[in-house]
Amino acid sequence: MRAVRAQFKRHPLVALAYKVTVGVVGAVVLVIGVIAIPYPGPGWLIVFTGLGILATEFAWARRILHEALERYRVIMAWYKRQHGVVRVAGAVGTFVITVVTLWFVGAIGLMAGWFGFDQPWLGGLLP
Structure with missing residues (x-):
């Protein structure tokens, strides 16, 4: 190189x-x-x-x-x-950020629709 x-x-x-x-x-x-x-x-x-x-x-x-x-x-x-509580809090925080982002972009609503659970509030904020 x-x-x-x-x-x-x-x-x-x-x-x-x-x-x-x-x-x-x-x-x-x-x-x-x-x-x-x-x-x-x-x-x-x-x-x-x-x-x-x-x-x-x-x-x-x-x-x-x-x-x-x-x-x-x-x-x-x-x-x-760190204590296990701190590590669990970090994991929970990561999970919450992931779920909120998936909801925001509409991925949760899309996946819910695949299973017949079509709720408007799951659609997120982005069209």
Whole structure:
């Protein structure tokens, strides 16, 4: 990969196009990850992947990636040391955020309709 990148650097326009492409792709992945954080699944993994993509071209992204990984480790270590009540509260909070979001976008109403339970209030706020 370094040889390919070295070839890109020999041509300023190609190097700029590569850097812009990395920036756009990294930013899109990062935004998707940030949106996915409160939901069950790989939200943080997507965030770190987006930062990793950006870090291949931008020094500021490398610094943020290292800082974010360290903070993530500290927070997860703290969370694992907490009483079961705190961990259950975190899980319940995640569940509530997920259900509210699914209701907001109308997914709950759609799924309820599949089972013949068609109630207007389940439709959510988005049409």
